[in-house]
Amino acid sequence: MGLAIQGAPLPERIVELLPFGSGPLGTAIAALVGAAIVGTLMMTMTAVAGPWAKRKVTAAFTDRYAVNRLGPFGLFIIVADAVRLLSKELIVPDGVDRPAWDLAPVVLAASALLGFAVIPMGSGIHLADPEVGLVYVFAIASIASVGLVMAGYASNNKFSLLGGLRAVAQNLAYEIPLVLIAVSVVLFTGSLQMSEIVAAQAEPLVTLGAVSIPAWYAFVNPFAFVLFLIANLMEVGRNPFDIPEAPTEIVAGYQTEYSSVYFVLIYLGEFLHIFLGGAVIATLFLGGPAGPGPESIGLVWFLVKIWAVYLFTQWARSALPRLRIDQLIEVGWKGMLVLALANLVLTAVIVGVIA
């Protein structure tokens, strides 16, 4: 049973380390400690990505240096920016809908973090492993749309309203293709449980001499992988799909009227969402925490994969022009949806013929 304990969710292993036993109290404390570990990890990633990596990557694309004064590579800018942004005055505009306007940033940040509960991050960091893991991730990721509409409608600002309406249109357009592509992976795995999906990708696909290529679904079904990458860009709202914000058209969309800590929370939610998208891609298509070396360094490989997806979004952000909103609707409903359905049927035929 050594392997089973290795794969056990994080709280169960914390129960054994803590002196509170496995009663209700011990279980609750262990779950909270596990959640705090996962939360801290993702907050750290976001802190590095938001104030520092984003600037550095954009600067590299536009041939500049960006932050380089504070600490090594300018890394201490993260602390400076956190203090700076939190100590800004919170300006409450006239006529905002108070409860909704205040709740929207919290909804955005909390929902993005909640999605990480079922992601297997390797090295035993896997908070929960319910049987409906995949559906849970998509359900949680969709809550962000509610936050965007709240922010857009409650701000009493025309730009915000336009941004909120655009966010709704965009979410309607990408959600179905995104889920249908994930279903095509489920056809292979026959399970929605995240640990099962990762385990199904552990087998070698082809062995060429000493090198064996694992059966990651990015290699098994590259068509679905590319479609999912595009749908994920739509989901996280980065170029060429950053239409709800569109700084050159509608100022900042739904976040126009937010300042101080609320601004930080909205940005936090966005970056967590990018990493959540990366985590779903890593789990569904890139073997989760799998990689060369012992199983205990799985977390390193997992972080490499989600950062790779993050860098991809930043690359797209710097390199691609934005679509118009009507073009996005066409891409979503006439392009992505049809391709996703075709992918689903093709995958079903292939899996059916092999099985």
Next chain:
Amino acid sequence: MSDPWIAVGALAFVGLAIPVSMIAVSSLLRPSVPEQGKRAVYESGEVPTGDTRIRFNIQYYMVALLFVVFDIETVLVFPWALIYSDAVAEFGLVRVLGPMLVFLVVLVIGLGWAWRNGAVRWIKSDRAEIKSQL
């Protein structure tokens, strides 16, 4: 095996605690000088005109109806995909894939109908029609 949803609930608690504590810290740090001009909503520096609570064209929201249809489709597809491999092994490809294909074709015909009627378009007006023909 303890219930995984306990851990999910714990993360929900942490996920709420982090933003709330950030708001609390910020409220201790930040100044508050609510002057009149500051609180005007942003309209590119102009004096704000009119209300935001306006009526807007609901035409596009035909798409929302279409979305509900396809969303229910995904709910039906998930259990089908889950048992797909086992079912094919037991009942054969045609009996498992056939009904789902019929279901998907009906949906695609519906999508084609909406497509032709211009429901999956951002705006539908005479001006937009003329512009798209140019």
